[in-house]
Amino acid sequence: MILVLVEVSPVGEAVETSREAVTFARDLSAAGGGVPIDAVVVGEPDDALVKTLATYGVRRVHALTGSAYDAYSGAAWAAGLMAVREKAGSVVVMAAGTSRGNEVLAHVGARTGLPMAANAISFSGLSPFTVTRQVVGGAALEEMQLAQRPAIFSVAGHAVEATPADVPGSGELVIETPDVAGADLVARVVSTDEPEPDLSGALKSAKVVVGAGRGAGSAEGFDDVLELTELLHASLGVSRVVTSLGWRPHHEQVGQTGSRISPDLYIPCGISGAIQHWAGCSSAKAILAINNDPDAPMVTKATHAVIGDMHEIIPAINEEIRRRRGA
Incomplete structure (x- = not known):
């Protein structure tokens, strides 16, 4: 099973880079003979978000809920992601190559002792699983083998175009409440200032x-x-x-x-x-x-x-x- 961390915008929508990551996961799923794709979101999603992820081919949406997830913490998100992964038995753990996606997956890699490849743009071969990724700010490409499981990697922004699946997933919602250790909440967002209007x-x-x-x-x-x-x-x-x-x-x-x-x-x-x-x-x-x-x-x-x-x-x-x- 492929597990994708999906980031959600303040208005409750899956951000574009996460939809791109799910699209990337579908290509990987097809190469592996139709391995199912599950998504992990933080907070309880509304029906519209679940339906959107279903149109992208997601089988289940695992929602991390509880006070530990009220504010962003890379370590806490990683703990929740690992709890879902261990229960579901996923062989691939993915996220968009955003600052949060890369941070959370780096925590997952550190906890499992496995390598994490950041900013992948394509993959080749499944045994061993090999990704091509951007390095040096995108000025060079590197091939990296992820022979152990789970394979942990993020997808570079715009590596693929976000497109709905030909066959939608069932989009089953699963509420998850995994425990988070106090040590995982030492570094967390404690306040947020309103940003300048995004004119870009x-x-x-x-x-x-x-x-x-x-x-x-x-x-x-x-x-x-x-x-x-x-x-x-x-x-x-x-x-x-x-x-x-x-x-x-x-x-x-x-x-x-x-x-x-x-x-x-x-x-x-x-x-x-x-x-x-x-x-x-x-x-x-x-x-x-x-x-x-x-x-x-x-x-x-x-x-x-x-x-x-x-x-x-x-x-x-x-x-x-x-x-x-x-x-």
Whole structure:
């Protein structure tokens, strides 16, 4: 049996990365001859969440309930996850590669003495079970064998597209109340401050993103980039140096400390492509780089590239788009 930790949003919905993890689990299940998939959630879910997970092929939803789970604690969640795993006899324990997913699974790995692979993007072979995972912020890939059971790993965000199953699961709800030791509650969330409004939603879901980096030269150097963004009905994404210099707001930042995007087309202009930025855009289906350095990492990794000054190339692109549209 495959056991997937599913994170739930404040409004009670399964977060996208967790739905991606369940989708990944279905591929693994099919390779193993139809091994059932169970989910673990923290707190008692509503009917809508259970039905959603059923549409993704989940057989049972195990809900961890009790005062020990009222606030987030990586160790407590791991204890509950292990209790469900030991009762159900799962051979795989998974989660989304979020900060919480990776922390909880790291606790599981430490308690079982088994290796945990973070940020897997695919698997190959079942004996031994082998995953390919992102390392160095997504700049490199590593193959890792998980020969012992349970196999413990997280799934990198956007490694697969979250899609409902062809055949839904039964979605049976099982209330679990496993004991949690006091030592597992030493590190826990004790208070939460309301975050700033998340303005990055459009960027994360955009099908086309136009990016700009240090090559823009200044805050005023974004005029042509913004016009191209408007002409393409795209979202704007920027590198970390742009936000550090105060040229653009942080919610537009793409990268390891910004948003991770997976558009159909990404057009980075004047962005060298440091590892941290690449970690945020490597899931783009196609990349058209505009840069005056033919050896820039972004250029060498791009699907296509135009070598030259972005302040000459982008106005020419804008003019051609307007001409073709008769504007």
